[in-house]
Amino acid sequence: GExxxxxxxxxxxxxxxxxxxxxxxxxxxxxxxxxxxxxxxGLQLLTYIFSNMDMKQDQRLTVLLNKKDKHLSLRIADTQxxxxxxxxxxxxxxxxxxxxxxxxxxxxxVEL
Amino acid sequence: GAGVSQSPSNKVTExxxxxxxxxxxxSGHTALYWYRQSLGQGLEFLxxxxxxxxxxxxxxxxxxxxxxxxxxxxxxxxxQRTQQEDSAVYLCASxxxxxxxxxxxxxxxxxxxVT
Numbered sequence: 001g002e003x004x005x006x007x008x009x010x011x012x013x014x015x016x017x018x019x020x021x022x023x024x025x026x027x028x029x030x031x032x033x034x035x036x037x038x039x040x041x042g043l044q045l046l047t048y049i050f051s052n053m054d055m056k057q058d059q060r061l062t063v064l065l066n067k068k069d070k071h072l073s074l075r076i077a078d079t080q081x082x083x084x085x086x087x088x089x090x091x092x093x094x095x096x097x098x099x100x101x102x103x104x105x106x107x108x109x110v111e112l
Numbered sequence: 113g114a115g116v117s118q119s120p121s122n123k124v125t126e127x128x129x130x131x132x133x134x135x136x137x138x139s140g141h142t143a144l145y146w147y148r149q150s151l152g153q154g155l156e157f158l159x160x161x162x163x164x165x166x167x168x169x170x171x172x173x174x175x176x177x178x179x180x181x182x183x184x185x186x187x188x189x190x191x192q193r194t195q196q197e198d199s200a201v202y203l204c205a206s207x208x209x210x211x212x213x214x215x216x217x218x219x220x221x222x223x224x225x226v227t
Contacts, residue, residue: 031214042116042203043218088155092214098143098207099168100216102155 004091004103011109018079020106022072022089029091032065033100034074037086046074046087076108084110114138116219118204124225125194133189133222137206144187145207145216146179147171150200158202161187194226 004024012018024032030051035043049056049063049072056063062075072089086107090100117136125131137144146158157171161181172178176195181187191198201223205216 033215035218042220043205045215045217048215090155098162098214098216099145099157099160099171100147101157102147104154 004089004101006087006089006103006106008104009107009109011111012079014079014081014110014112016079018076018083018108018110020074020076020087020089020108022074022103024070024072024089024091024101024103026091026093026101027067027070028093031092032063032072033090033092034061034063035088035090035102037088037105039085043088079108079110081110081112084108116204116206116217118202118219118222120222121220122223122225124227127196127226128193130190130192131194131224133191133202133224135187135189135204135206135219137185137187137204138208138217139185141206141208141217142184143207143209143216144181145205146187146189147203147205148200149203149221153200155203158189191224194224196226199224199226 006022033048034046036046037043047058049065060077064073086105088105089103119134144161149155159179160168163184164181176192179189201221203221205218207216
């Protein structure tokens with residue numbers, strides 16, 4: 001199957017770390033991506049990880065991939081109010097053409 | 113332009129009318145994708161173009177939906193005889209195979225409302 005699931009909502013205080021989780025069921029994922037969507041806007045690509053990696057760091061963002069458990073996470077360090085948005089994980093499957101299968105999205109709310 | 117552009121940004125149409133949505137991909141990107149985002153269904157893939165051909169149309173929900181791409185650039189998504197369940201945000205994305213990462217860059221979307 002191609003189900004990708006995320007928790008719906010996360011609330012954190014400004015300056016704390018945020019961890020957004022994603023689980024997927026298809027083990028043939030090649031690339032996994034994180035996108036950010038602000039209200040009324042399109043999707044902004046934040047980062048990606050190749051399936052043979054287990055960690056990738058990019059400034060305040062850290063992506064962790066556990067292939068055994070089919071679990072992906074995005075950690076945002078020093079979360080700011082500008083990070084408030086909906087975050088989507090997405091997978092690109094081997095042999096699935098180039099389409100992306102998206103998760104349900106996690107709404108991150110950053111409180112002062 | 114620097115990014116993917118879509119027009120119109122908003123479209124309100126009456127049930128039964130046809131609509132055309134346009135996407136201008138990033139210059140030089142050979143791959144183009146259409147997705148639909150709605151409250152009930154989340155983000156769904158519709159169709160993928162490589163150049164002017166569409167090797168994957170598996171996400172088009174009915175034969176009322178069609179898309180074409182000309183000159184390896186601009187794409188148009190057409191919805192005939194619109195229904196209220198077609199109301200959604202239609203997102204276009206493009207990518208290049210040169211980097212090997214298949215990153216898809218999205219436009220701002222067209223919000224379609226069928227009354």
